[in-house]
Amino acid sequence: MSKLMNTYTQFPIEIDHGHDFHLVDTKGKTYVDLTSGIGVCNLGYSNKAIFEAVTAQLNKIWHTSNLYPNSIVTKVAEELAPDGYQAFFCNSGAEANEAAIKLAHKATKKETIVAFDNGFHGRTTGTLAVTGYPHIHSGFDPLMPAVKMATYNDPAALDEIDENTAAVILEVIQGEGGVNVGDREWLQSVQAKCQDTGTLLIVDEVQAGMGRTGYKFAFEQFDLVPDIITVAKGLANGLPVGAMVAKDEVAANFKPGDHGTTFGGNLIVMSAADQVLQQLTPEFLQSVREKGAYLMKTLHEYLFDLPGIKSISGEGLMVGIHLDDSTPVNDVITALQDEGFLTLSARGNTLRLLPPLIIDESSLQAAVNAIASAVDQVEEMEG
Numbered sequence: 001m002s003k004l005m006n007t008y009t010q011f012p013i014e015i016d017h018g019h020d021f022h023l024v025d026t027k028g029k030t031y032v033d034l035t036s037g038i039g040v041c042n043l044g045y046s047n048k049a050i051f052e053a054v055t056a057q058l059n060k061i062w063h064t065s066n067l068y069p070n071s072i073v074t075k076v077a078e079e080l081a082p083d084g085y086q087a088f089f090c091n092s093g094a095e096a097n098e099a100a101i102k103l104a105h106k107a108t109k110k111e112t113i114v115a116f117d118n119g120f121h122g123r124t125t126g127t128l129a130v131t132g133y134p135h136i137h138s139g140f141d142p143l144m145p146a147v148k149m150a151t152y153n154d155p156a157a158l159d160e161i162d163e164n165t166a167a168v169i170l171e172v173i174q175g176e177g178g179v180n181v182g183d184r185e186w187l188q189s190v191q192a193k194c195q196d197t198g199t200l201l202i203v204d205e206v207q208a209g210m211g212r213t214g215y216k217f218a219f220e221q222f223d224l225v226p227d228i229i230t231v232a233k234g235l236a237n238g239l240p241v242g243a244m245v246a247k248d249e250v251a252a253n254f255k256p257g258d259h260g261t262t263f264g265g266n267l268i269v270m271s272a273a274d275q276v277l278q279q280l281t282p283e284f285l286q287s288v289r290e291k292g293a294y295l296m297k298t299l300h301e302y303l304f305d306l307p308g309i310k311s312i313s314g315e316g317l318m319v320g321i322h323l324d325d326s327t328p329v330n331d332v333i334t335a336l337q338d339e340g341f342l343t344l345s346a347r348g349n350t351l352r353l354l355p356p357l358i359i360d361e362s363s364l365q366a367a368v369n370a371i372a373s374a375v376d377q378v379e380e381m382e383g
């Protein structure tokens, strides 16, 4: 029996190394990666500038604690936080959301947090409480109290937001929950209700941010102005990191001693994040939007009429292919692995694609062909 705790369902593939947007397993088989390690290695596996910055930092010093200032941490905060916002660094998406929840309580002196079904915010006792899938709560009570769950994209959800609400937490595109794109008008009305009731809007950009949808932050395309933004996954291209970014006046509620974490702002990690942020140029983001449009068009052309497909959703290079019940997503994933493509699932029998943002159009075309034949094959077998 393994000494490793049994917390993940795993595929029998051990990845040995990678280059660009390809991964190679220990048997020497090469895959086109459509996962980025779950939206993390957005700039791929052989980014020279990141490699050189991290190597240089490894040769200097790895860690100094937050008792001393460091210019690279300040620089990453400058690059990450929009004008009028400040950043706090931690080590994961869940920690970023924990920090956001704590700050919202401190800033508003209010208790309730409103969150949405199919939203995913992490696995700590606080962030699990605002994660909207009841089945992963089971056995872990008591979680953080004073959470109200509401229905995503439903106007009735606004009734849950009132004068006692400290914050609303949401993803503008729900990732784990099934690649559900927020309705623009609805998101705007949630923001307006937050403003009316003195509630902070926390937008969780852990998956959709850092260029994934062709914008630095996915909320930009919905014209939102969140009070607090959380990021993690893609921020350091594979080194563990999280950040909470809050409006100056909200951030001012945290004083020395109110919050912290040993590894937050680790110098190796920050040297990678600095490079990632420098590479999210307007031209690069534009190229992601173009690839995203190409992928969506190609998916519609090749997949839309297949019996196993219900619908396709997403923005940029964050895409969900919703399969009908006769086409189990895990069978499609396995068939695609055989053909040399790594993919992900999401809630609701959804095949999820989060390719490295540096992927090229011919590989996207090859992936769409492979997905079409995998869906066909599984649908015929099961259906």
Ligand SMILES: *Cc1c(COP(=O)(O)O)cnc(C)c1O
Pocket (backbone or CB within 6 Å): 091, 092, 093, 094, 095, 097, 120, 121, 122, 123, 171, 175, 176, 204, 205, 206, 207, 208, 232, 233
């Ligand atoms: C992955 C994810 C998290 C949790 O991040 P961890 O680093 O696993 O703690 C939170 N929110 C969203 C939207 C995510 O996709």
